[in-house]
Amino acid sequence: MGLLSLGTPMHWDEAKKYADHVRTHGIIQFLNLWEATKDSQKDCLLWGDEIEYMVVSYDEENKKAKLSLRVWEILQELAKEEEEAAKDPAKKLLVNSSWHPEYGRYMLEGTPGEPYMGLPRDLLEVERNMKLRRELAYKFMKPNEVPITLTSYPRLGCAGEGLEPHHDPHGPAARSLFVPDDIINAHARFPTLTANIRRRRGAKVAINMPIFHDKNTPKPFIDPTIPTYNDYPEDKNAIEEGAALPDHIYMDAMAFGMGCCCLQITFQAVNVEEARKIYDQMAPLGPIMLALTAAAPIYRGYLSDVDCRWNVIAQSVDDRTEEERGLKPLKNNKYRIPKSRYDSIDSYISNDPSNKPEYNDIPLVFDEDIYKKLSDNGIDNLLARHISHLFIRDPLVIFHELLNVDDNESTDHFENLQSTNWQTMRFKPPPSKTSPIGWRVEFRSMEIQLTDFENAAFAIFIVLVTRAVLSFNTNFYIPISKVDENMKVAHHRNAVLDEKFYFRKQIFPQSRPGTPAAGTPFGSPKLSHATLPRSTATHSNTHSNTSGASLAPGLDRSDEYELMTINEIINGAPSKGFPGLLGLVNNYLNTLNIDIETRCEISKYLELIKKRANGTLMTAASWMRQFVQNHPDYKQDSVVSDKINYDLVKMVEKINKGEVQVPELLGTFSV
Numbered sequence: 001m002g003l004l005s006l007g008t009p010m011h012w013d014e015a016k017k018y019a020d021h022v023r024t025h026g027i028i029q030f031l032n033l034w035e036a037t038k039d040s041q042k043d044c045l046l047w048g049d050e051i052e053y054m055v056v057s058y059d060e061e062n063k064k065a066k067l068s069l070r071v072w073e074i075l076q077e078l079a080k081e082e083e084e085a086a087k088d089p090a091k092k093l094l095v096n097s098s099w100h101p102e103y104g105r106y107m108l109e110g111t112p113g114e115p116y117m118g119l120p121r122d123l124l125e126v127e128r129n130m131k132l133r134r135e136l137a138y139k140f141m142k143p144n145e146v147p148i149t150l151t152s153y154p155r156l157g158c159a160g161e162g163l164e165p166h167h168d169p170h171g172p173a174a175r176s177l178f179v180p181d182d183i184i185n186a187h188a189r190f191p192t193l194t195a196n197i198r199r200r201r202g203a204k205v206a207i208n209m210p211i212f213h214d215k216n217t218p219k220p221f222i223d224p225t226i227p228t229y230n231d232y233p234e235d236k237n238a239i240e241e242g243a244a245l246p247d248h249i250y251m252d253a254m255a256f257g258m259g260c261c262c263l264q265i266t267f268q269a270v271n272v273e274e275a276r277k278i279y280d281q282m283a284p285l286g287p288i289m290l291a292l293t294a295a296a297p298i299y300r301g302y303l304s305d306v307d308c309r310w311n312v313i314a315q316s317v318d319d320r321t322e323e324e325r326g327l328k329p330l331k332n333n334k335y336r337i338p339k340s341r342y343d344s345i346d347s348y349i350s351n352d353p354s355n356k357p358e359y360n361d362i363p364l365v366f367d368e369d370i371y372k373k374l375s376d377n378g379i380d381n382l383l384a385r386h387i388s389h390l391f392i393r394d395p396l397v398i399f400h401e402l403l404n405v406d407d408n409e410s411t412d413h414f415e416n417l418q419s420t421n422w423q424t425m426r427f428k429p430p431p432s433k434t435s436p437i438g439w440r441v442e443f444r445s446m447e448i449q450l451t452d453f454e455n456a457a458f459a460i461f462i463v464l465v466t467r468a469v470l471s472f473n474t475n476f477y478i479p480i481s482k483v484d485e486n487m488k489v490a491h492h493r494n495a496v497l498d499e500k501f502y503f504r505k506q507i508f509p510q511s512r513p514g515t516p517a518a519g520t521p522f523g524s525p526k527l528s529h530a531t532l533p534r535s536t537a538t539h540s541n542t543h544s545n546t547s548g549a550s551l552a553p554g555l556d557r558s559d560e561y562e563l564m565t566i567n568e569i570i571n572g573a574p575s576k577g578f579p580g581l582l583g584l585v586n587n588y589l590n591t592l593n594i595d596i597e598t599r600c601e602i603s604k605y606l607e608l609i610k611k612r613a614n615g616t617l618m619t620a621a622s623w624m625r626q627f628v629q630n631h632p633d634y635k636q637d638s639v640v641s642d643k644i645n646y647d648l649v650k651m652v653e654k655i656n657k658g659e660v661q662v663p664e665l666l667g668t669f670s671v
């Protein structure tokens with residue numbers, strides 16, 4: 001579970017001297033790993049979810065919900081259970097989960113004990129396992145503590161008694177005006193990451209999310225709760241020196257972003273090419289699923305005008321200097337970098353002929369020396385660009401004890417950079433040369449839902465989409481700049497119903513009318529290129545690798561996509577002959593031999609997705625807004641008070657336990 005200390009982390013002033021060392025060895029480690037695993041073949045789908053929880057501690061006397069900073073103790077108990085389960089087959093079934101620390105000292109991450117297998121029946125295991133995890137987490141909590149799955153905690157960073165035990169704000173790592181360092185996981189990695197991001201950037205992070213202007217919200221809104229003093233004279237005064245924008249909710253620490261919870265799904269591919277294909281095909285779905293799972297409308301005690309977390313996290317870990325952000329001419333830094341380390345992906349990576357150069361249409365910044373080293377060692381253009389792009393970043397946390405490792409055995413330096421490029425998709429190589437685990441892809445944009453039923457539904461939907469993608473050989477490519485535009489739009493309040501998103505019109509290969517490539521089993525449809533056009537098969541080696549260049553040679557592909565509603569993208573547009581993702585999934589399921597009971601159970605989950613997309617049911621974000629706005633204490637001034645927060649958290653707990661019905665969120669589904 002990785003609870004043990006890894007050693008002594010370096011201050012940024014020291015760590016930066018070793019940045020090239022870590023990059024150089026990281027690339028050697030990747031190349032060694034590549035050589036050993038590039039031909040690895042797996043014959044079955046394995047996949048798993050990650051659920052992040054917040055632990056809330058109720059103060060019933062004062063009707064307050066607080067974040068419990070006791071998670072370390074809970075994790076130790078869970079680790080013991082895991083250890084015992086590993087030894088005792090009878091216990092294994094009862095525990096069947098794996099637990100991990102997360103950024104916040106009030107957060108837990110739980111995954112299934114072993115990845116799910118690829119049979120349709122295995123899908124029915126997902127919700128059961130999520131429920132088992134929640135029960136297990138409860139088991140080690142005090143009677144007044146609960147594990148809840150809220151994406152952003154509404155009153156994180158508000159003045160008053162919001163933490164259990166109480167700590168005043170401030171601390172040398174984050175230097176926040178709102179949250180204490182005690183909110184950060186105590187493992188040395190996390191406070192160091194926080195401090196080194198701030199040090200590298202040259203200032204505290206500044207997160208500004210637009211406020212939701214209600215009837216009584218002052219205009220302009222200048223937040224009266226922002227302190228005007230600083231513990232550290234070199235930190236800017238938030239209001240006077242402009243870090244806090246008018247009409248925005250200002251946050252000044254990594255915890256506001258990395259302290260959010262999300263739902264991530266990892267799938268194993270049969271081989272590296274299939275992993276690259278899934279990575280590309282799922283990338284345009286990142287913003288769509290962000291908007292569809294939107295669950296984060298409240299920050300630091302205010303209703304915001306956005307429904308989801310992504311940009312909050314992007315700003316919360318933005319370690320780029322002013323030069324890198326383009327605010328000053330380049331002098332001490334090497335690159336202008338358009339995005340935070342936490343952002344949507346910058347390039348497609350598949351060598352499939354349907355990946356036309358024009359789709360990689362945003363200038364990609366990459367390290368030319370690293371690109372050359374990768375190319376010289378046989379890595380193709382698209383993958384070399386991807387890796388050398390990840391490696392423009394500096395390693396943020398370096399442990400003295402792990403500086404010199406055996407590059408034949410270790411992947412630590414590679415993982416150091418890989419795992420701090422937090423993008424919408426992650427292309428995951430096998431963990432080591434000898435690991436039984438294959439090439440995997442992680443889908444990372446979804447927000448965590450209030451109940452296990454919903455989380456299971458979204459997990460199952462996403463894994464079925466990947467199966468349909470492989471089975472029908474779909475083509476979801478649109479220019480990556482359009483995916484970026486979708487990402488911005490996805491944040492808008494009620495984007496799920498009110499906005500349109502770029503999506504590809506013709507999603508089947510031209511010679512194929514949408515029938516399955518083969519009657520493939522659920523496990524691992526074999527990739528077939530037989531019906532794909534052959535003309536561009538070698539495009540990926542033909543373009544310049546100039547730093548900052550996009551691959552697009554200028555062919556206009558704008559007739560390939562159009563703006564669609566999420567309802568159209570998910571449920572289809574019959575008049576346009578567009579099947580929708582659910583249409584694809586259902587067609588795919590029709591090709592399998594599934595017993596009726598299993599099919600009915602799966603349909604229940606797909607029904608939730610359908611109803612969220614067509615507006616029959618609200619997103620968690622809309623439901624929370626409504627809850628706040630209908631609360632008797634709400635003064636139509638955007639303020640989410642302690643009491644509203646307490647009632648909201650209680651309500652979420654009751655929904656989870658099935659003690660109240662919320663038909664506008666869940667219809668008649670039982671959780």
Ligand code: ADP
Nearest residue numbers: 046047048049050111114115266267268437438
């Ligand atoms: P990270 O935090 O690096 O994304 P985790 O270990 O927390 O990764 O979660 C990875 C997920 O992948 C878990 O749900 C796990 O069950 C799943 N998983 C584990 N092994 C495999 C595998 N061989 N193929 C696919 N998924 C796997």
Ligand code: MG
Nearest residue numbers: 050100109111
């Ligand atoms: Mg994890």
Ligand code: MG
Nearest residue numbers: 050052102109
């Ligand atoms: Mg996590």
Ligand code: MG
Nearest residue numbers: 050264265442
């Ligand atoms: Mg993950």
